[in-house]
Amino acid sequence: MAAANGDTVRVHYTGKLSDGTVFDSSANGEPIAFAVGSQTVIPGFEQEVVGMEPGESKTFTIPSEQAYGEHDPRLVQEVPRTELPAELEIQLGMRLTATAQDGREIPLVVTEMSDEAVRLDANHPLAGKDLTFEIELVSVD
Known part of the structure; x- marks a missing residue:
């Protein structure tokens, strides 16, 4: 079953900066869970999960303006x-x-x-940075 708007998904992820520095990861813990469309994760991340099926993995880059915005x-x-x-x-x-x-x-x-x-x-620490994520969709409910 592919992830769609309104579904609750569980995703393992590793987030990296353009220089390869890991800024966050669920690798040594539990996958994150969120409802697709609830705007609880950055929009670019949420959009990439739509259409994925459990067990599927992908890597994508979210430009800063779709992540935490430009540094102000x-x-x-x-x-x-x-x-x-x-x-x-x-x-x-x-x-x-x-x-x-x-x-x-x-x-x-x-x-x-x-x-x-x-x-x-007062900017978010990741403002102005493009973010690359490696994700694996664990489940769709």
Whole structure:
């Protein structure tokens, strides 16, 4: 039975960047499960599963605009260290969370640091990157 819109599927996957770096994989765990059409995974991934049958494997690349979007320079800002909690030991690559005025939490990554300021990036870590997936459809319900 081929996967169609509305079906719940279970998929094993390995996601790689264009340089071959693996950014995520279900290889040592359980396959991911999602309803096709529910928009719980990136659209390009969901579209590739449609029409596959259990046991079938494929490799495909999703351009950044169909994955996590382009990197938006407006989501990067420099913040004076004086605006951050004094007890916070900032490190490059550190993940922080800010709270928006409407209460939403905004994930941030420290991308640059100086003695005076810290550069914070609110883009998704995979924004601006084309993603290659190797997948195997495990089941269709």
